[in-house]
Amino acid sequence: MPTVDQALRAAVRDDEAAGVRAALAAGADIEAHDEHRRTPLLIAALGDHVAAAQALVAAGADPNAQDDREDSAWLVTGVTGSVRMMRTLLAAGPDLTLRNRYGGIALIPAAERGHVEYVRALLRETDIDVDHVNRLGWTALLEAVILGDGGPAHQEIVELLVTAGATPGLADGDGVTALEHAQRRGFDEIAGLLRAVR
Template identity: 75%
Template structure:
């Protein structure tokens, strides 16, 4: 097996020794597999944090896109892995990079109710809390529209509004997060958003 292929396989399977040996033997840290995925992206997808740390130390790019438009940094929002987020931060990920839907890592994390990740990315980075994707949705809108209204999404909404997310920033149809929450019967979320709007002087 070629050293580059060996590196990809080791990254995919979380084999730290294999990654180390492949790099020492001359494997390219930015080698792409058949889907355009770098070893760091493979490690991020599988949440192999130690492998990611090795690759970052070797100069791996957290912003390298695969054929689907994903990057190591962007997929942390999907997996919700705080350890991986912290493994990639020293590499200086571009927080404004967006996925194929035009969203930052915060948006899929909010959609999925990854509370710990949302908390970490808001506290430890300067990610734009009101970034709007191609669907016209912010992280707050996704948490309400695509969430289930349960505890995780309630906590996610609270974290977002505490970080300054606008509860009245409407989607392309002119519907606000508060209106979506009321329509879906998410009483706890609607109450939180209404209280936030009142504090902002809006009724």
């Protein structure tokens, strides 16, 4: 017979909001950790189980609780690029300055991975720090250029970041700017965007 905490996690994985509410009503711990210290809300965010996440947020789940990899439900949205999950978790008042194991905030992995709609929504709907620097010495702008492919998605993200006030001249730990990285990698469109705002 599964415990109520196990029933809660199962309902989350199946994205069953009614099951989530029933498990909580039966006494399940809304912040119960699994073996990797993942809470039910983090499990929901990882699987993009929005209905389950909505039920958990409505019941007061913590969007900032971090697992043994320093991921949180909020931070994971930057990796998955789920705008619906991002908006669901915004209702829980997440800490926009919370850092992952690389010292980055949610915007940075989203920029790296080319999640255009997520970056657009995050910049429009929050006051997240567009110039946050992670442990590697990279901002979202630098990461989009250094780890991106230079294609249309990353071009659009660079434009979104610059329009939102990102500082193009901020250099990495070696003193190399996003423009210089773009030129070195042959990203002509991105280099043109960055030259236009210097």
